[in-house]
Amino acid sequence: xxxxxxxIWRLLKPQGWLIDIHPVAxxxxxxxxxxxxxxxxxxKPETYWEDVFQAEGAIAQLVERGLFLxxxxxxxxxxxxxxxxxxxRAHRELINAFDNTPKDEARLSQEEELYSQVEAVLHxxxxxxxxxxxERGRVARIKPVVS
Amino acid sequence: xxxxxxxxxxxxxxxxxxxxxxxxxxxxxxxxxxRLTYRYAEEAxxxxxxxxxxxxxxxxxxxxxVKLRDRVEFQCIxxxxxxxxxRPAMFDTVILSWAL
Numbered sequence: 001x002x003x004x005x006x007x008i009w010r011l012l013k014p015q016g017w018l019i020d021i022h023p024v025a026x027x028x029x030x031x032x033x034x035x036x037x038x039x040x041x042x043x044k045p046e047t048y049w050e051d052v053f054q055a056e057g058a059i060a061q062l063v064e065r066g067l068f069l070x071x072x073x074x075x076x077x078x079x080x081x082x083x084x085x086x087x088x089r090a091h092r093e094l095i096n097a098f099d100n101t102p103k104d105e106a107r108l109s110q111e112e113e114l115y116s117q118v119e120a121v122l123h124x125x126x127x128x129x130x131x132x133x134x135e136r137g138r139v140a141r142i143k144p145v146v147s
Numbered sequence: 148x149x150x151x152x153x154x155x156x157x158x159x160x161x162x163x164x165x166x167x168x169x170x171x172x173x174x175x176x177x178x179x180x181x182r183l184t185y186r187y188a189e190e191a192x193x194x195x196x197x198x199x200x201x202x203x204x205x206x207x208x209x210x211x212x213v214k215l216r217d218r219v220e221f222q223c224i225x226x227x228x229x230x231x232x233x234r235p236a237m238f239d240t241v242i243l244s245w246a247l
Contacts, residue, residue: 003227004226004227004230007226007227007230007231008176008230008241008243010230010235010236011174011230011233011235011236011237011238011241012236012238012239012241013236013237013238013239014236015239016236016238016239016240016241017166017239017240017241018240018241018242018243019162019165019166019240019241019242019243020243021158021162021183021242021243021244021245022243022245022246023245072165074161074164074165075161076157076158076160076161077155077157078152078153078157078158079152079153079154079155079157080150080151080152080153081150081151081152081154082150082151087150088150091150095179097200137157137158137161137245139158139161139162139165141165141166
């Protein structure tokens with residue numbers, strides 16, 4: 001990760017910018033909406049938080065070495081809507097294809113339970129209800145420092 | 148219903164608040180199916196968007212709006228293979244799109 005950032009530094013023009021967009025660790029929820037109202041919300045733990053912490057650590061390391069300067073950081077809500085739990089799960093699996101973290105039995109059964117709960121709320125709500133995965137994104141503008 | 152990602156455009160707004168893409172040579176790492184690429188590419192001079200997942204790049208190419216075809220190039224390649232093929236100081240902006 002540090003090497004990738006060094007390569008990005010090399011590829012950037014001196015007046016350029018690195019824009020880093022990544023999820024805010026330990027913030028993700030499954031929500032059920034109906035006509036703009038939140039009917040239900042439940043935290044959804046992910047397995048890739050460690051990767052997020054490592055990525056933030058790598059950037060901090062290059063800032064400390066004087067290669068980059070973080071100029072500005074902002075956060076935003078990122079929601080992905082689907083009409084069914086199955087549709088949302090299929091989409092999440094596609095997005096997380098990179099995530100090789102082994103999932104233990106306890107975690108898998110916890111996840112199944114979570115999705116069953118969501119499914120029940122969605123079913124009870126009826127027409128016009130939709131499920132959403134709510135993440136928080138962080139975007140940083142980072143300047144290469146050229147001595 | 149289809150999956151709808153960020154229909155509120157929160158990510159695009161946050162991105163455009165931070166950087167002006169006018170006339171910029173942009174490298175996007177981890178472009179996936181081009182979801183974010185399409186939202187800023189119109190402002191840029193040229194966008195090279197890379198991702199190691201072939202299925203994503205195929206979708207990105209298929210869905211690329213005609214008006215962006217002369218300025219966006221999608222490549223199925225990992226960054227560690229892409230970087231050594233390129234000279235220093237090539238890009239005005241590098242976007243790490245949920246990719247680190």
